[in-house]
Amino acid sequence: MQTRFTAKQLSDPDVAHCEKILRSCVHCGFCTATCPTYVLLGDELDGPRGRINLIKDMLENDRPATDEVVTHVDRCLSCLSCMTTCPSGVNYMHLVDHARAHIERTYRRTFEDRMMRALIAFVLPRRRLFALSLAPARLMRPFLPVLRRIPGLDRLAAMLALVPRRRGGSRPSMRAGTTLAGEGFPAGRVIVMQGCVQPALNPDIMRATVDMLVRHGHEVVIARGEGCCGALAHHLGRKEEALRAARRMIDTWLGEVKRAGVDAVIVTASGCGTTIKDYAHMLREDPEYAGKAERVRALAKDVHEFLEERGFGPTARETGLRVAYHAACSMQHGQKIRKAPRALLEVAGFEVVDVPEGHICCGSAGSYNILQPEIAGALKERKIANIERVKPDLIATGNIGCMTQIASATSIPVVHTVELLNWASGGEMPPVLRRGLASLEQGAEKSTAQVRESAAAAG
């Protein structure tokens, strides 16, 4: 694609980077067919090619964002399905990230929109505050039908609808500053990242990850001083907040590296992993942090990626359960981790079934399901229908956002993949599965006896 930026515009490294991306797009439109919002809405401007044109026009003309640009960029999930499809290697992620920051700088949103975004940016990244907010949010759930009818409160209702009905997890969160010695032959030393939202919604994911790594011989560190990785702020276009969060994580992790050495930083939420692996790009113009960010990028591993590299096993149990693996967009499109989760589940003895339209987002997408509840709701229904079509005993995925989104609309148990791997390799059965066995017993496809047998054999 031809561009017409001036030399002055190109002296801005962000604009220069965007120009390179724009020039790599050949306008073929292959990406539109796999874009969830184009598939749903059928508007060229709600597909990647249309958005690229809008962003190009805005940047070339050095214009503040218009209502039209904001409408269509806001509707983008940042699912990055378009990047998987694109034959020309267009880095849509960096382009839309820059567009969001430009919008944030140049566009005045409505009062309601500003309040909602400020609320998300303030509460969700603060682990304790978010955990505290869950109890009153649960109390408000019965008023959801009323809230949905009040103009301007639909997003608040969407946020409350995502709050799980019961407190997540069977065990408390792990304490920062904890170090657990590996069992058996020493395999290395790793940090397991806690994150912000995940420990409050489901501390069992962290426990399962740590238990499994310890059993596999790894010394595990829960680093003190971590916060949010910055992904939430980044996707809201709040560049400086995102960079502050990134620097804090980098300082925390490299402090631990300096203290006793670390082989990897293990990430269990693929949404966070995609951003952490992009730190080197985000901080490339920061002379103090560019090199450090590159070191962290090299250390960051999704837990599936790490297990695939280091080896997983031995498998202690054959469960025989039928698992629908939902590939989070940030896993399959953002980090290009496609085979490992499925392969690990198969090694662990599960029957893994593909979900039709597996490349299409479930509608979670960070805070998208709060900010764009209608599109997110339509995508969720589509995802659930596709999952239920393959009649699984349970659903596994590697991202807390997808888990929350999917679990809010189905009675099929939803677990993090790592909870299944931990269970199959000698750890505890995922609590949600234990509870879900009762509903499985009522299922027609698998007899109660079979399920009980599988669970009993698995412990």
Ligand code: SF4
């Ligand atoms: S990131 Fe997803 S929603 Fe956005 S343009 Fe690409 S495919 Fe469409």
Ligand code: SF4
């Ligand atoms: S597939 Fe790639 S090159 Fe083709 S229009 Fe989409 S982004 Fe541009």
